[in-house]
Amino acid sequence: MTDSPLAPPNLFGLTDQRKALRVQAEGYVLRASLMMRRARALVTNDRVDACALLTDRRTALGQHFQRYQRLKHGSIFDPIVAYAPTSSKIIARGMKIDCMELGQEFVAYQTRWLRVPPSEWRWYKADMLATVDKLSLHLDAELRAIRQLLMVAEFYRR
Structure with a gap:
């Protein structure tokens, strides 16, 4: 039986497709974690001189999260x-x-941190570290849940 517009996609019926989605999600989380670790290293080492670089990295991380969000919402x-x-x-x-x-x-x-004036570094540092910690915990928990959903999901055909 083939998929039709009235039938649900057979995304989760095939092991290879579930595995591909899992691998994609894992790749997004791995990349985001690496980006956050690199930024965290600059901040914990008080690299105030890296404010412009950190702004660029926040932007890149935001774009990465948007791509990941499209994958998880649209495909999972x-x-x-x-x-x-x-x-x-x-x-x-x-x-x-x-x-x-x-x-x-x-x-x-x-x-909040479109610009990080050196005079506000300590507030930025505290906010950045707290935000990265929260994001890291969320991404780890979310990835575990995605793996479980992909293992147990069974789609019904109409």
Whole structure:
């Protein structure tokens, strides 16, 4: 039976497709973690001279998060919400909400620090470290949940 516009996509019915989505999500999280570790090293070493570089890195991280968000919502969360069993739908909806809320927090963080005057370094440093810690914890937990959803998701055909 082939997929039709009225039938759910068979994304999660095939092991290779689930694996490809898992690998993509893992790649996004790995890259984001690396970007945050590099920025964290500059901040913990009080590299006030790197303010412009840190601004560029925040922008790059924001763009990376947007690409990751499109992948997880469009290819993982939305199909699960539309077609998976109720227990998976509940988890995916919660993950979507958490993702959007954290995305808004990151945008607010980016907005607060469009420019980092050296006189505000200590406040930036505290905010940056707290934000990176929160993002890291969220990404790790989210990736574990995505792996589980991809393992158990079964899509129903209409």
